[in-house]
Structure formats: structure tokens, C-alpha cells
Amino acid sequence: MNKFKLNVVVLVLMTGMCFQSVAQQPAEVMPLADESLILSVTQVGDAIIMVGERGHVLKSEDQGQTWRQIAGVPVNIALTKVVAVNDQVWAVGHDAAIIHSADAGETWELQFYDADREVPLLSAYFTDENEGFVIGAYGTILTTTDGGQNWDDGLIDEELDYHLNDMTRAADDNLYIAAEAGYFFKSTDNGESWEAIELPYMGSMFGVEMLDQSIVLFGLRGNLLISEDQGLSWEELESDIPNNLFGSTPLGQDKLLLVGANGARLIYQNKSLESLSDADSGDDYADVLVIGNEVMLVGEAGVSKQTMSQ
Numbered sequence: 001m002n003k004f005k006l007n008v009v010v011l012v013l014m015t016g017m018c019f020q021s022v023a024q025q026p027a028e029v030m031p032l033a034d035e036s037l038i039l040s041v042t043q044v045g046d047a048i049i050m051v052g053e054r055g056h057v058l059k060s061e062d063q064g065q066t067w068r069q070i071a072g073v074p075v076n077i078a079l080t081k082v083v084a085v086n087d088q089v090w091a092v093g094h095d096a097a098i099i100h101s102a103d104a105g106e107t108w109e110l111q112f113y114d115a116d117r118e119v120p121l122l123s124a125y126f127t128d129e130n131e132g133f134v135i136g137a138y139g140t141i142l143t144t145t146d147g148g149q150n151w152d153d154g155l156i157d158e159e160l161d162y163h164l165n166d167m168t169r170a171a172d173d174n175l176y177i178a179a180e181a182g183y184f185f186k187s188t189d190n191g192e193s194w195e196a197i198e199l200p201y202m203g204s205m206f207g208v209e210m211l212d213q214s215i216v217l218f219g220l221r222g223n224l225l226i227s228e229d230q231g232l233s234w235e236e237l238e239s240d241i242p243n244n245l246f247g248s249t250p251l252g253q254d255k256l257l258l259v260g261a262n263g264a265r266l267i268y269q270n271k272s273l274e275s276l277s278d279a280d281s282g283d284d285y286a287d288v289l290v291i292g293n294e295v296m297l298v299g300e301a302g303v304s305k306q307t308m309s310q
Contacts, residue, residue: 025075025076026055026072026073026074026076027054027055027056027057027073027074027075027076028054028076029069029071030054030056030069032302033052033056033058033067033069033302034058034067034069034302034303035301035302036052036053036054036056036302037052037053037078037299037300037302038050038051038052038053038056038058038286038287038298038299038303039051039052039053039078039079039080039081039286039287039298039299040052040079040080040081040082040091040286040287040298041082041287041288041289041296041298041303042082042083042084042089042289043084043289043291044084044087044089044104044105045086045087045104046061047059047060047061047104047105048060048063048064048289048291048296049082049084049089049104049105050067050082050287050298050303051079051080051081051082051091051093052078052079052298052302053078053079054076054077054078055073055074055075055076055077055078055079055093056069056073056079057069057070057073057079057082057091057105057108058070058303059105059106063291063292063294064291064294064296064303064305067303070105070106070107070108072107072108073099073108074099074108074109074110075093075095075097075099075110075113077093077094077095077097078093078094078120079091079092079093079097079099080092080093080094080120080121080122080123081093081121081122081123081124083124083125083126084104084105085126085128085129086129087101087102087103087104088100088101088102088126088129088147089101089104089105090111090124090126090132090134090148091108092121092122092123092124092134092136093120093121094120094121095113095114095115095118095120096112096113096114096115096117096120096121096136096140097110097112097113097121098110098111098112098113098121098124098134098142098148098151099111100147100148111148111149111151112134112142112148112151112153119137119138119140120136120137121134121135121136121137121140121142122135122136122137122163122164122165122166123135123136123164123165123166123167124167125167125168125169125175127169129147130144130145130146130147131144131145132144132147132148133167133175133191134151135156135164135165135166135167135177136163136164137163137164138161138162138163139155139156139157139161139162139163139164140153140154140155140156140164141154141155141156141164141191142154143191156177156185156194157194157196160183160196162179162180162181162183163179163180163204164177164178164179164185165177165178165179165180165204165205165206165207165219166178166205166206166207166208167208168208168209168210169210170210170215170230171210171213172230173190174186174187174188174230175187175190176208176210176215176231177194177208178205178207178208178217178219179204179205180203180204180205181202181203181204182198182199182200182201182202182203183196183197183198183199184196184197184198184199184205184208184217184231185197186230186231199217199225199234200225200234200236201223201225201236203219203221203223204219204220205217205218205219205220205223205225206218206219206220206244206245206246207219207245207246207247207248207258209248209250209256211250211253211254211255211256211268212253212254213228214226214227214228215227215228215230215231216248216256216268217234218245218248218258219244219245220244221242221243221244222239222240222241222242222243222244222245222260222264223236223239223245224236224237224239224245224258224268224273225237226271235271237268237271237273239266239273240273240275241260241264241266241275243260243261243262243264244260244261244264245258245259245260245261245264245266246259246260246261246284246285246286246287247259247260247285247286247287247288248288249288249289249290251267251290254269254270255267255268255269256268256269257288257290257295259285259286259287259288259297259299260284260285261284261285262282262284263282263283263284263285264285265285265288265295265297283297283299283300283301283304284299284300285297285298285299286298286299286300287299290308293307293308294306294307294308295307295308
């Protein structure tokens with residue numbers, strides 16, 4: 001496995017370039033798919049689903065002890081994000097692809113695909129089984145109100161074509177998007193309109209999380225930004241690591257586990273950071289999921305599990 005593979009994929013996403021694939025070819029079932037590049041993981045009921053390169057979709061029903069690759073996935077391009085609401089699951093990726101499963105990831109259909117535009121889709125957020133958003137390169141944002149049967153395809157801003165990397169919703173129903181080039185987007189009307197906010201750090205932010213009333217942004221070179229007033233002002237948090245941070249998962253109401261390049265694993269709590277250096281593999285981690293007292297890390301080497309020490 002190429003040590004720099006995940007960084008190359010991230011560079012592809014940041015620059016908006018994507019590799020052209022043969023239109024709508026199904027993913028091949030590979031014997032070592034769980035050891036290949038995995039970019040996103042989520043829980044679906046008692047099961048776990050993860051997605052990655054070449055249209056790989058893998059499912060575990062024993063808390064990650066064993067994995068099986070799902071056959072019949074309709075695309076063979078990199079899938080960058082998977083999200084679920086009950087048994088409804090969506091995955092998005094390169095070639096502006098959106099695929100959907102109505103049975104907890106067992107079978108999949110193609111909902112949206114446009115390889116000619118050469119736009120990777122990077123993240124998704126669903127409020128419920130009907131209402132959802134998909135975001136990606138060049139300010140692309142797609143919305144649905146019928147579970148993805150129809151998609152409204154548009155731009156977040158006619159003048160700002162920055163890549164949109166991650167999205168979340170606050171308890172007050174505000175929507176927030178982490179973007180590149182020092183931009184952050186906010187909607188107070190359920191995505192009908194968006195306000196572009198310039199951040200104090202001008203690099204890319206790859207993730208956004210809500211912790212109680214705080215917005216936490218994280219991204220390039222270990223940078224973190226915190227806002228407690230709906231994005232009106234920001235506090236920069238110093239990190240001891242220079243590594244890009246790609247993924248996160250909440251640990252209760254006020255704590256966050258962050259993962260990233262070169263084995264980076266950090267605990268964020270109350271505007272402080274603690275590095276977890278034990279059992280470091282040095283692999284690049286793209287996403288993380290906590291099941292009980294175990295941490296499931298996905299990235300360039302597939303999936304690995306570690307026991308929570310805190």
C-alpha cells in the first residue's frame with residue numbers, strides 16, 4: 001500500500017481534479033477490499049458500513065470483527081462519504097455520483113451521476129429520510145426533499161467556487177459548511193440561502209462538528225477554529241501537530257476525537273487538545289467511529305481497531 005495514497009486522494013479533492021472512469025461500471029468484489037483505501041465509515045442500526053476506492057462498500061454485523069464487500073454497487077469510482085438515517089443509506093463520490101440503499105446497505109441504486117462535469121462530491125448530510133444535502137468541489141450543492149429521487153443541482157455562491165468539504169446542522173437548525181481557502185458557509189433558512197464567512201485562517205477546513213453551542217472546525221496542518229456565537233467570531237486553537245485533520249466523532253456532549261494524516265489522533269475538550277500517541281501506526285486516517293470502548297479507524301490501509309484509553 002502506497003504510504004502517500006490518502007494524501008494524494010485528498011490533494012485530488014482539494015484541487016477539484018478527478019480521474020475519469022468508465023460510466024456507471026459496477027464495482028468489482030475484491031478479496032482484500034477491507035485493506036484498501038477507505039474514506040468514510042458510519043453506523044446503520046447494529047451494523048457498520050464503510051466506503052472507499054473503486055466503489056467499495058463494506059458491511060460488518062459483528063462490530064467490525066469481520067467485513068463483507070457488498071456486490072452490485074453501481075459505480076467503480078472513489079466513494080468519499082457515507083451517511084445513514086435508519087435503514088436509508090447514501091454514499092457520494094467522484095464523477096458527481098450519489099448512490100442509495102433502502103435496506104441498510106445490502107443493495108444499491110444510482111441516484112445521480114455526471115462524469116462529464118469532472119466534479120467530486122465530498123460530503124452529505126440528511127436531516128431525515130427525505131430531506132438531504134450533498135456538497136462537493138467548485139461550490140457544488142445538491143438538495144433533495146424526496147430521499148434522492150430528485151435532486152436540485154446548484155451552486156452555493158455564484159462568485160465563490162470553493163470546494164465544500166463537510167456539513168452539519170446545529171440544535172437551532174442552522175446549517176454550517178466547512179470549505180477551502182478560509183471560507184465557512186452558514187444558512188439560517190434550511191439551505192434556501194447561504195452566507196459566506198471569512199475565517200481567520202485562510203487554509204482549508206475539512207470537517208465541522210457541533211459540541212453543545214460551539215462550532216468546531218478542523219483541517220489543514222492541524223488547524224482548529226472554535227466559535228460560540230454562530231460563526232460571528234472565531235478563536236484559533238494551537239495544535240502541536242502539523243498534520244492535516246480529516247475526520248472526527250463526538251465523545252459525549254463536550255468531547256471530540258479527531259484523526260488525520262501520519263496517525264494523528266487528538267482529543268478536543270473545552271478548547272484544549274490532547275494527542276493520543278500510544279499504538280500509533282503512522283497510517284493516514286480519513287475517518288473514525290467509536291463503538292463501545294473501541295475506536296474504528298479507516299484510511300489508507302483500510303480499517304483498524306484500537307481500544308479507547310480515555
